Amino acid sequence: MAAHRAPLTNHHPDHSVCTPDHKHTSSGKPLHPDCPGRSYSQAVCTCGSWEFKGSAKGYVNESRKRHLATHTPPAPKVPVVLRARLRLDLP
Template sequence: MAYRAPLTNHHADGSPCPAEHKHTSSCKPLHPDCPGRAYTQAICTCGGWEMKQSGKGYVNESRRRHLASHPKEPKVLRDLLRLDGS
C-alpha cells in the first residue's frame, strides 16, 4: 500500500487555511480574509503517525522522513495497482 500524509494548513480556530491564502515567508497572510496560518498538520494513512506544529517546513520534513520509513512496494505491484485503479 502506498501511504500518504498530506499537509494541511489551519487557522487558529481549526478551520482549514486554503491554498489560495498566500502568506509571506514569516507566515503573515496576504489574503484579505485570512486571519493567518496558525499551524500545519500531516496525518499518515497508516494510522500510526500524525504531526501538528506551527512550522510548516518542520512538519513537511518530518512527514517525508515518516513516509520513507514505510517499506516500498515492488514496482510490479505498484504498476498493477495503478492499472487496477486502487
C-alpha cells in the same frame, strides 16, 4: 497496497483548514485579504499511526517526508509468469 500518503494542511487559529489559495509569508502572516493567518500546519499519514502538528510549516513538511521514507515501497505487481522470465528477483 497503495503507497502511504501524509498530506500537509495549514490551519487558522480557529482550527479551520486554510485553503491552498490563501498564500502566507514564511512566518504565517496572511497575504490573502480573507485569511486570518496560518496558526499551524499538520500532516496525518494514511497508515493511521502517525501525525505531526507544528507552527513551523517547513519542519512539519520535513518530518512528514522523514516518516514517509520509513514505509517500504509496495512490491511491483508483475504476474508470476513474467517475474520468472524477467528475473526480477535477482539482487
